[in-house]
Amino acid sequence: YFLEQNMAEGNNDQGNRERLPKNLQGLLNFCTEITAREDTTQPSPAVELSQERREFLEKVLAGFQGDVAKCMANLLKKLTDPSVFDINSDVSEQEEALEQLGEYVEDINYAIDLFKMNGFPTIVNVLDSPHYSLQKGAAQVIGDICQNNEMGQQNMLPLNVMQKLLNIIDNHSDPECMVKALYALSCLTRESEMAEKMFSDLSGFCYLMRAIQTKQPKLVVKSVFLLNYFIGKTDKYKDTLLSMGFVDQLVSILFSEDIDDTSREYCTLSLYNLSTSYDKALQECQRPEFNLVFQLNERLKTISGNDQYQEEENYIKSLLEVLHFNDEKEDDDIR
Structure with missing residues (x-):
């Protein structure tokens, strides 16, 4: 009942509507937050689920599960727009698309769906955008896909993504882009023998050394974190x-x-x-x-x-x- 009530209230308020959950994890967090507001010192009233409320909840859940693939396809379409590679274009829609994709692919099942719809090459291509905001967003999504996800790592590696990330870490003028690229590189590399070998073959340790030498705090920490992984992993x-x-x-x-x-x-x-x-x-x-x-x-x-x-x-x-x-x-x- 509280879910129906609070989501209905959210639909009547612009600020709340922006906070409505976009995936199943978001729904869980939303329910937890709302429950925390309830008076837990008193017993909750038992309310029979009416047909109307049942249909409402079924619609919400079906929307999360059934429409995600369609939504991701629409988001990918925005990322193939020519504006992505036009420095003079407004890319606010593409920034939002990357943010939403990042939320979806935190669920490994949606990350797999994104691969099945051939979405990985689209994300990797955005790394070549002249817009720093899109480069950062793409690197974040790549990292989110690959973190603790062998399937994501294996299918990202053939796309030349590691070299692109290394180039950003080494040559970029924006420290935040470098940090996001290093995050993605770390997620792409750790716990994957194929990625570790590629990292070594591409002289990845040289890139880490130069990142450490910048003395940029976030770059140093992420570089040394990855370095510690290699030290502990093998001799x-x-x-x-x-x-x-x-x-x-x-x-x-x-x-x-x-x-x-x-x-x-x-x-x-x-x-x-x-x-x-x-x-x-x-x-x-x-x-x-x-x-x-x-x-x-x-x-x-x-x-x-x-x-x-x-x-x-x-x-x-x-x-x-x-x-x-x-x-x-x-x-x-x-x-």
Whole structure:
């Protein structure tokens, strides 16, 4: 009853109408929100479902389930409009289309439907739009499709999407576009052996290195997040990471004065993961010119006892333990 009542009220109010659910997950959230407003201290009145109300609810649910494919087809049509590639055109409709598609493909079943209607190439093509807003929207949708979705990854990869995303990360003038592309790249790559190999073959680690060097906080965090995935996933890339100077870069970022706290936290974790899984990386971390133990202890003095930095503090202590243990081991070997 409350669903019918509140949706009916929403239809009479422009602001509420914009908040009406667009998919089944949105419907669940809508019901939860409305239920939270009810007086749960009193028993809910039992109301028999009339034929009118039953038809109303059946219509709502059928609309969500039956019309989604038709709606996605219409949204894709908007994304093939010539305005997508005309820098002087108004693309507000296309921006909204990407936003709506993003909501739909959060449901893996709708992501599969989008593939079946050959929608993936359309989304990937939008990455070539001169409109930054559309590039960001397309990257977001690609990431949403591929996240925890092997089917999405496998069918995106043949579309040259990885190289397009790498180019955006490397060459774009808008940091937000770079961040969205890195999000999509991460979702496309993780937990897919095919994508991991392609990433390596396309010199993906070089792109990550340059993204880290920008010192843009969101880029650093997302780059190091993906780096940590590769460090924890397999040993086969660790020689490559060391030869490229990733330890040097992480240490440099770690103690840069103009870097943010979250980036420091992620870089500390990367150094710890490398050090504990690869002896050569541990040896790199102990190079005298880094003075890493001293630097870490100084940082520890600054953040110790502050709940805001609890994760970073834990990572620093763990890394110091590894470094001290190896020092003691080397002393014993000398004796």
